[in-house]
Amino acid sequence: MTHPPKTPLLDQVTYPADLRKLEDRDLPQLAREVRDEMIDAVSRTGGHLGAGLGVVELTIAIHSVFDTPDDRLIFDVGHQCYPHKILTGRRDRIRTLRQENGLSGFTRRAESEYDPFGAAHSSTSISAGLGMAIAADLDKNDRRVIAVIGDGAMSAGMAYEALNNAGALDARLIVILNDNDMSIAPPTGAMSAYLARLASGRTYMGFRDFGKKLTAYLGKNIDRAITRAVEHARGYVTGGTMFEEMGFYHIGPIDGHSFDHLLPVLRNVRDNARGPVLIHVVTQKGKGYPPAEAAADKYHGVNKFDVITGAQARVKPNAPSYTSVFAEALVQEAALDDKIVGITAAMPNGTGLDKLAEAFPSRCFDVGIAEQHAVTFAAGLAAEGYKPFAALYSTFLQRAYDQVVHDVAIQGLPVRFPIDRAGFVGADGPTHAGSFDTAFLATLPGFVVMAAADEAELKHMVRTAAAYDAGPISFRYPRGEGVGVDMPARGEILQIGKGRIVKEGTKVALLSFGTRLADCLLAAEDLEAAGLSTTVADARFAKPLDHELIRQLARHHEMLITVEEGSVGGFGSQVMQYLSSEGLLDNGLKIRSLVMPDIWMEQAKPEAMNAHAGLDRAGIVSTVFRALGHGVAVGVAG
Ligand SMILES: Cc1ncc(C[n+]2csc(CCOP(=O)(O)OP(=O)(O)O)c2C)c(N)n1
Ligand SMILES: CC(=O)[C@@H](O)[C@H](O)COP(=O)(O)O
Ligand SMILES: [Mg+2]
Numbered sequence: 001m002t003h004p005p006k007t008p009l010l011d012q013v014t015y016p017a018d019l020r021k022l023e024d025r026d027l028p029q030l031a032r033e034v035r036d037e038m039i040d041a042v043s044r045t046g047g048h049l050g051a052g053l054g055v056v057e058l059t060i061a062i063h064s065v066f067d068t069p070d071d072r073l074i075f076d077v078g079h080q081c082y083p084h085k086i087l088t089g090r091r092d093r094i095r096t097l098r099q100e101n102g103l104s105g106f107t108r109r110a111e112s113e114y115d116p117f118g119a120a121h122s123s124t125s126i127s128a129g130l131g132m133a134i135a136a137d138l139d140k141n142d143r144r145v146i147a148v149i150g151d152g153a154m155s156a157g158m159a160y161e162a163l164n165n166a167g168a169l170d171a172r173l174i175v176i177l178n179d180n181d182m183s184i185a186p187p188t189g190a191m192s193a194y195l196a197r198l199a200s201g202r203t204y205m206g207f208r209d210f211g212k213k214l215t216a217y218l219g220k221n222i223d224r225a226i227t228r229a230v231e232h233a234r235g236y237v238t239g240g241t242m243f244e245e246m247g248f249y250h251i252g253p254i255d256g257h258s259f260d261h262l263l264p265v266l267r268n269v270r271d272n273a274r275g276p277v278l279i280h281v282v283t284q285k286g287k288g289y290p291p292a293e294a295a296a297d298k299y300h301g302v303n304k305f306d307v308i309t310g311a312q313a314r315v316k317p318n319a320p321s322y323t324s325v326f327a328e329a330l331v332q333e334a335a336l337d338d339k340i341v342g343i344t345a346a347m348p349n350g351t352g353l354d355k356l357a358e359a360f361p362s363r364c365f366d367v368g369i370a371e372q373h374a375v376t377f378a379a380g381l382a383a384e385g386y387k388p389f390a391a392l393y394s395t396f397l398q399r400a401y402d403q404v405v406h407d408v409a410i411q412g413l414p415v416r417f418p419i420d421r422a423g424f425v426g427a428d429g430p431t432h433a434g435s436f437d438t439a440f441l442a443t444l445p446g447f448v449v450m451a452a453a454d455e456a457e458l459k460h461m462v463r464t465a466a467a468y469d470a471g472p473i474s475f476r477y478p479r480g481e482g483v484g485v486d487m488p489a490r491g492e493i494l495q496i497g498k499g500r501i502v503k504e505g506t507k508v509a510l511l512s513f514g515t516r517l518a519d520c521l522l523a524a525e526d527l528e529a530a531g532l533s534t535t536v537a538d539a540r541f542a543k544p545l546d547h548e549l550i551r552q553l554a555r556h557h558e559m560l561i562t563v564e565e566g567s568v569g570g571f572g573s574q575v576m577q578y579l580s581s582e583g584l585l586d587n588g589l590k591i592r593s594l595v596m597p598d599i600w601m602e603q604a605k606p607e608a609m610n611a612h613a614g615l616d617r618a619g620i621v622s623t624v625f626r627a628l629g630h631g632v633a634v635g636v637a638g
Contacts, residue, residue: 005036005040009030016064016069016088019064027060034060035083037086038056043306043307045304048105048301050292050298051079052081052082052083053285054285056288057258058262059087060083062146066146071146078107089112099427100602106428117132120431122150122152123149123157123158126159144270147175148178149176150179151192177278178281179253181195183346183369185297185354188367248277252280254279257284257287266279289310319481320455322452322479326458326462330353333466339385342389345366345368345369346370351392371396379413383413391418392419395425395432398437412472416473418474420479422437422477426609429601438564443569446471448544450475450494451515453540463490464496478514499511499540502536503535506556508558508624509537509557510524510534516563516610516615520620523618550584551584559628561624562591562593564595566596568595579591590627
């Protein structure tokens, strides 16, 4: 590998049509060059490396055999799509990955006609593919639809809902199961074990007999009912796979890095498949880059790195990450209370629950990519007197909302919800932003909804949640590092529903919910310098609200501004509801509610996103000036 890479063959390929002009014998070289290009690019941008390295040959083979973009190719999650982007007219922008105004780190319809469906949350590809396959049938169009889904993504219930429906509809859908025996962490669950048995139990098929068998099953002029009966009988004789029992013709396992395996199978399926087909390919996450192959996480998500050594750039943090503060606080409380248990949905490292698993392996559960199950599993534990901490990213908690309402809130079960990645997350963009959790939780009767203003507050909230058994309780905190405050040896138990005044003033009141407090304090300095005496308060709770604090701020200030890194409908809306219902808006109080803007904000650095949203120091100051009728507007705050 040279750096920057020499790519004479790839230089001839801008789109798949160029790729399809190459001979089969050229494709291994093309794969080497795509890999080199991708490693070089991600070494400069950071991003998801391991998954894409594992599907270089598969991506090339699919674009070589199928007539993309007319044949639809959908990647599940989409974090493995960098080779696909390099081969579909976006190589020239691949070094803008996940940056402001750059390429998305996932597939996006708005970005390319080669991305027929956006992704980022997992396990959606089969459903979307089925929709497109049925649309093709209704249009009497013979386009093919291919969904590439990983073994990790196959641990989510939605994938089975789709398989179940596809099998029944006998849809012409091609599902390629990319089995690299990895999720972000090593996979969990019975499905993973089943796939491992399939991958090891059934030797790679010889292609002569395979070709005859596949053509016999898939043959154009043989009545489908007969072939399905034959296939079903085969299942009884040879022990059909779960996929076959669900109506799919199951092919594989085949070697997902061998063009000698991939090309004949894909061509045969392209030319003969009449019903749903599942092709089981076995690949290696991180393939072709030794530092990734050797890493426990296969370089799933990496910072910028040195291509030669694989050493990732590490910025020395000024303060511990919120995730590490949560994890350490939880382990500390779990050591004192054996009813505390942790649940993660395939994100042990991302949520920090790997630390709980190390300390108390029998009290930490990785349920796979199964957020709905995670929440109701936690509810079951709570029903039996345990104290479950279901740690989910804000964006992924969205997937389990009905479970939160129906299984936890209505029953008033004391499930604890540590909500990580709350607010803007930066490089992952709108699909991963933690925008809505306050809005969708604070509307639920009986829910306690907290937000940590800094890492010390987070430690208090972990202790408070551990001690709170009266019903469901959540606490949100952002991606990244804290602000560098002094840390208590152990968190304190906060009084439920009580906020705190951080700075006394008389004219303007800034009421913060969450980590925007730091910017509120800086804005207060600027406002004081402009002669505006400013109070800063930390609400701590969006539910129950601190009515006494809010009344005091409303009655003794000319202006009240709420600030939160969340969508409209959250904390500020709760405060407005209270103020209006109490008649506290009837005496001319100037009020503004600063929230994340009502747009899908594309990826950028989180601080830039907060500035664009008017949620930073300058945006808060300009809002006050505008509301008081003087000064210039800064930022785009609405
Ligand atoms: C609903 C949801 N939960 C969690 C995640 C986080 N996540 C991203 S990729 C991934 C693992 C995917 O594993 P697999 O499908 O096997 O793909 P691989 O990385 O192995 O190629 C997870 C858990 C997500 N994207 N969506
Ligand atoms: C693809 C995916 O969904 C995860 O890898 C996600 O990008 C992780 O986000 P963090 O980097 O914030 O842990
Ligand atoms: Mg995998």
